[in-house]
Amino acid sequence: MKRVALIVVLLIGLLLAWAARDFPSWGDPHAPASSSPVSSHFISSTGVDTEVPNMVTAVLADYRGFDTMFETVVVFIAGLAVVSILRGGPRRRTRDREFVVDFEPDLIVTNTVRLIVPVIQIFAFYVLAHGHVSPGGGFQGGVAMGASFILIALSWDLKTALARFPLNRCFTVAALGIVIYAGIGLLSMFLGGEFLDYAHLARVFPVSPEMARYHAMLGVEIGVGFTVTAIMFALYASLSTDGRMRDGL
Amino acid sequence: MFEEGSIISQLLVERLNYFIYVVLLLIGLWAMIAKNNLIKKLIGMSIFQTAIILFYVSIGVKEGATIPIYLPEHDPHGSHASAEHNDTTASGPQVLEASKVSGYTNPLPHVLMLTAIVVGVATLGLALSICLRIYRGYGTVEEDDLLLKLEQEDSQNSGGFKKRRPRRRPSSAKAASGATRAASSEKSKSEKTGQGNRRSRSKSPAKKSQSSPASEGKKPARRRPRSKKPKEGDS
Numbered sequence: 001m002k003r004v005a006l007i008v009v010l011l012i013g014l015l016l017a018w019a020a021r022d023f024p025s026w027g028d029p030h031a032p033a034s035s036s037p038v039s040s041h042f043i044s045s046t047g048v049d050t051e052v053p054n055m056v057t058a059v060l061a062d063y064r065g066f067d068t069m070f071e072t073v074v075v076f077i078a079g080l081a082v083v084s085i086l087r088g089g090p091r092r093r094t095r096d097r098e099f100v101v102d103f104e105p106d107l108i109v110t111n112t113v114r115l116i117v118p119v120i121q122i123f124a125f126y127v128l129a130h131g132h133v134s135p136g137g138g139f140q141g142g143v144a145m146g147a148s149f150i151l152i153a154l155s156w157d158l159k160t161a162l163a164r165f166p167l168n169r170c171f172t173v174a175a176l177g178i179v180i181y182a183g184i185g186l187l188s189m190f191l192g193g194e195f196l197d198y199a200h201l202a203r204v205f206p207v208s209p210e211m212a213r214y215h216a217m218l219g220v221e222i223g224v225g226f227t228v229t230a231i232m233f234a235l236y237a238s239l240s241t242d243g244r245m246r247d248g249l
Numbered sequence: 250m251f252e253e254g255s256i257i258s259q260l261l262v263e264r265l266n267y268f269i270y271v272v273l274l275l276i277g278l279w280a281m282i283a284k285n286n287l288i289k290k291l292i293g294m295s296i297f298q299t300a301i302i303l304f305y306v307s308i309g310v311k312e313g314a315t316i317p318i319y320l321p322e323h324d325p326h327g328s329h330a331s332a333e334h335n336d337t338t339a340s341g342p343q344v345l346e347a348s349k350v351s352g353y354t355n356p357l358p359h360v361l362m363l364t365a366i367v368v369g370v371a372t373l374g375l376a377l378s379i380c381l382r383i384y385r386g387y388g389t390v391e392e393d394d395l396l397l398k399l400e401q402e403d404s405q406n407s408g409g410f411k412k413r414r415p416r417r418r419p420s421s422a423k424a425a426s427g428a429t430r431a432a433s434s435e436k437s438k439s440e441k442t443g444q445g446n447r448r449s450r451s452k453s454p455a456k457k458s459q460s461s462p463a464s465e466g467k468k469p470a471r472r473r474p475r476s477k478k479p480k481e482g483d484s
Contacts, residue, residue: 001283005279005283006279006283008282009278009279009282009283010275012275012278013272013275016271016275017260017267017268017271020260020267020268021256021259023267025263025264026264026265026266026307026310027310027311028312029311029312029313031308031311033309033357033358034309034311034354034355036355038357039355039357040347040350042355042356042357043317043345043350043353043355043356044344044347044350045344045345046319047319047323047324047343047344048325048343048344052325053324053325054317054319055317055319055353055356056317056356056363059356059357059360060363060364064360067364068364071364071367074371074372075367078368078371078374081375081378082374082375082378085375085381085382086378086381086382133318134318135316135318139363139366140363142367143370210325228367231371232370235370235374238378239374239377239378239381243381
C-alpha cells in the first residue's frame with residue numbers, strides 16, 4: 001500500500017516538476033498572471049470605479065462580491081456543521097475523565113491577558129474598519145477578534161469565555177453578518193441594480209455612486225467580520241470540549 | 250551539474266520557488282495517502298493547502314512593484330496626498346496608464362488566497378469535528394482499526410441495508426443469535442448494568458432507563474457498539 005502511494009506521489013512530483021519548467025520565473029513582470037487584462041483592469045480602474053485605495057478589498061468585496069458572500073456562507077455552514085456534529089450523540093465518558101486536571105487560572109497569565117485582550121480587540125476593529133485604505137478587511141479583523149475570545153478561553157477557562165460570548169449568540173452574530181451582507185446586496189437590487197451592485201445605493205444615500213460602493217464595501221466587510229469572529233470562537237469552543245461546552249481547555 | 254540550462258539548474262536555481270511548492274505538496278499528498286491516522290491525514294491536507302496558497306501568492310509577485318494599495322499620488326482621495334491636495338481634487342480619480350499599472354502587484358491572487366485561508370480553517374474545523382465524532386463512536390482514529398471495526402459491524406448485520414440503518418439493530422440481533430454469542434451477550438449484559446451505574450452517576454437520562462422496561466430494552470442496546478470499546482481499552 002505504502003509502496004503504491006510512494007510511486008503515485010513520486011510520479012505526481014515528477015509531473016509537477018516537469019510542468020514547473022514552463023512557469024514564469026520569480027517576479028517576472030510579463031508573466032501571464034501579471035499581464036492579464038483582468039488584473040490590469042483592477043489596478044487601473046479601481047480608483048475610478050470605487051475610490052477605494054486598497055485594490056484587494058475592492059476586488060474582494062465589490063468585483064467579486066458574490067464569491068465572497070458565499071465564502072462567508074461556507075464559513076457559517078462549517079461552524080453550524082461542527083456544532084451539530086459534536087453536540088449530542090453517544091459519548092465515551094470513561095476515557096476522557098482521565099485527562100481532567102484541577103487547575104486554577106494562573107495569576108500572571110490572566111492579568112496579562114486582561115491587559116492584552118482590549119488591545120487585540122481594538123486592533124481587530126482597526127483592521128476591519130481600515131480595510132479600504134490599508135491591508136486588512138473583514139476576514140482578518142474577524143479572525144483577530146475571534147482570537148481574542150479564544151485567548152480568554154485559554155487563559156481562564158471556556159466557561160468564562162462562554163459567559164462573554166455564548167454559543168447561541170455566536171450563531172446569532174454569525175447569521176447577522178450574512179444578513180448584513182445579503183441585505184446590502186438585496187437593497188441594491190431593490191434600488192434598480194443587480195444583486196450586490198452597490199453603485200445603486202447612491203439613490204438613497206447622499207453620496208456619489210463611487211462613494212456608495214466605497215461605503216457599501218465597509219458594510220459588507222463588517223458583515224464578514226461578524227461571521228468570521230463568531231464562527232472562529234464557536235469552532236474553538238466545540239472542538240476543544242468535544243461538543244460539551246464545559247471542562248474544555 | 251549546476252551549469253546553465255541543465256534540468257537541475259532550471260529546477261533548483263531558476264524555479265526554486267516552484268520546486269519548494271512541489272515538495273510541500275508532495276509531503277501533504279503523501280501524508281494524505283499513506284498515513285494511517287486520520288489526524289495526520291488532516292495535517293497532510295493542511296500542508297497541501299499551504300503549498301497551493303504559497304504558489305498562488307508567488308504568482309502575484311511582480312518585480313519592482315509595490316503592494317496593491319494605491320500610493321498617495323494615485324490615491325483617489327486627494328486628502329491622503331497632502332502635498333498635491335488641490336491638484337488631485339481638481340482632476341479627480343483617473344484611470345492609471347499602463348506604465349503605472351506595472352508598479353502594482355496583481356491583487357487577484359491575494360484576494361483568492363485570503364478567502365481560501367479562512368475557508369480552509371473552517372473546513373479543517375469541520376474535518377476535525379468529524380474525526381472527534383469517529384473517535385467517539387469507534388474509539389480510534391487509526392484507519393486500519395477503523396476499517397476492521399466497520400467490517401465487524403457489517404458482518405454482524407448480514408441482512409440487507411434495512412437492518413443497517415439504526416445502530417441498535419445489529420447488537421440486539423447479535424445478542425439473540427447462537428451459542429457462540431452467548432458468552433458475549435452475557436458480558437454485554439454485565440456491561441449494561443455497569444453502564445447504567447455510570448449513567449446514574451452522570452445526571453440526565455438514567456432515571457428513564459431504570460423506570461420503564463421498554464426504554465431499558467432499547468437504550469442499552471443502542472449504546473452497545475461503543476460500550477465495547479472502553480472494555481478493549483481496559484484489557
